[in-house]
Amino acid sequence: MGIRILGTGSYLPPRVVTNDEIAKSLDTSDEWIYSHTGIHSRHMAEGDDCTSTMAAKAAKAAMESAGVTPDEIGLIVLATSTPDYNPFPSTACVVQGLLGCKNAGAFDLQAACAGFVYALEQARGFVNFYPDKKALVIGAESLTRILDWTDRASCILFGDGAGAVVLGNDEPPGVASLKTKAHTILGADGLGSHFISRTGGCRDALPISPVTNVPEKPQPYLPVLTLKGHDVFVFAVKTLAKVASDLCTKLGTKPEEIDRVFAHQANGRIIEATARRMKLPLSKFWLNLETTANTSAASIPISLDQAVRAGELKEGMNIVMVGFGAGLTYGGTYCRWPEL
Ligand code: UT7
Numbered sequence: 191m192g193i194r195i196l197g198t199g200s201y202l203p204p205r206v207v208t209n210d211e212i213a214k215s216l217d218t219s220d221e222w223i224y225s226h227t228g229i230h231s232r233h234m235a236e237g238d239d240c241t242s243t244m245a246a247k248a249a250k251a252a253m254e255s256a257g258v259t260p261d262e263i264g265l266i267v268l269a270t271s272t273p274d275y276n277p278f279p280s281t282a283c284v285v286q287g288l289l290g291c292k293n294a295g296a297f298d299l300q301a302a303c304a305g306f307v308y309a310l311e312q313a314r315g316f317v318n319f320y321p322d323k324k325a326l327v328i329g330a331e332s333l334t335r336i337l338d339w340t341d342r343a344s345c346i347l348f349g350d351g352a353g354a355v356v357l358g359n360d361e362p363p364g365v366a367s368l369k370t371k372a373h374t375i376l377g378a379d380g381l382g383s384h385f386i387s388r389t390g391g392c393r394d395a396l397p398i399s400p401v402t403n404v405p406e407k408p409q410p411y412l413p414v415l416t417l418k419g420h421d422v423f424v425f426a427v428k429t430l431a432k433v434a435s436d437l438c439t440k441l442g443t444k445p446e447e448i449d450r451v452f453a454h455q456a457n458g459r460i461i462e463a464t465a466r467r468m469k470l471p472l473s474k475f476w477l478n479l480e481t482t483a484n485t486s487a488a489s490i491p492i493s494l495d496q497a498v499r500a501g502e503l504k505e506g507m508n509i510v511m512v513g514f515g516a517g518l519t520y521g522g523t524y525c526r527w528p529e530l
Contacts, residue, residue, distance in 0.1 A: 197256025228458020232349025232483035245330035264323025269305025303515025305487035329487035349483035353491025431467035
């Protein structure tokens with residue numbers, strides 16, 4: 191059978207923040223937000239809940255549904271733009287400790303909202319060559335912690351949560367990739383790197399002390415997301431449909447043969463435009479952003495898990511997972527569920 195997704199899991203923190211709640215302290219409204227994005231509410235991590243704890247809850251559910259024990263996991267790849275620390279220790283290592291996956295290597299992967307598709311491809315390569323081990327692929331975000339809650343053009347878009355899948359392979363090393371009918375495209379456009387960014391990296395030199403002529407003691411900083419919404423919107427509309435149609439061309443299939451599209455949940459209008467460009471009915475697109483908002487790298491695995499648990503993602507369905515995000519990055523995978 192080759193490489194397969196053996197199980198899925200997801201976690202959304204219990205606190206729900208509605209548009210009306212945001213509108214109490216910001217010049218916006220439920221009407222504006224819903225009509226421009228399709229979002230009504232989002233989940234927000236509170237207290238000790240953070241990227242690692244949400245990731246661990248989603249991963250535990252995925253391992254349970256896969257019937258896999260922590261000892262069997264050989265690799266954890268965690269896609270996130272909101273790691274517990276910045277950037278080390280990796281959040282994947284924290285999760286490895288929380289889950290007791292003592293035989294697993296662990297690393298974080300940064301490809302923003304396209305991160306899950308990138309992470310899946312890394313893990314697919316791993317289980318292809320180490321079929322005696324399973325891989326955990328997680329997308330997890332606590333985006334509400336990096337938002338400027340006075341910026342109405344960005345803070346209304348995002349929410350927190352985590353999703354995870356477990357990958358396994360029953361072919362000898364290296365064989366599954368030769369037999370696969372799935373295909374993945376990963377891409378980037380670094381010229382758009384200023385469209386979405388998070389402050390607080392090492393790009394800026396430390397101020398030099400006029401007294402000692404060496405750098406002053408670094409100050410702790412709070413990371414904040416900045417967004418050029420319109421530019422990202424245009425990029426997304428062009429890119430999602432192109433990636434999906436390039437996947438079809440590569441596999442010699444037609445878009446109408448796709449049963450379900452799991453597109454990154456950034457904006458309902460982006461998904462509608464993608465459906466129009468692909469000439470597919472919107473009913474083929476999984477939509478949950480009304481209640482989750484944009485959970486970045488977590489959005490595709492949360493959607494997959496919801497579809498599996500609702501009985502709407504069945505064995506043998508042709509599915510496309512497709513995302514885009516800061517970087518700019520994009521990526522898509524076409525597969526016959528749950529084979530990769
Ligand atoms: O995962 C990738 C992450 N990023 C994205 O996915 C972002 C993609 N972009 C978008 O989703 C849309 O561009 C937004 C939802 C961010 C903005 O929608 P838009 O239709 O592109 O609005 P706009 O930025 O062109 O702004 C139109 C007007 C402006 O007012 P003026 O200058 O025309 O008077 C904004 O100030 O809407 C105003 N506006 C708002 N008004 C009420 C912007 N945000 C809000 C708001 N409430 N929350």
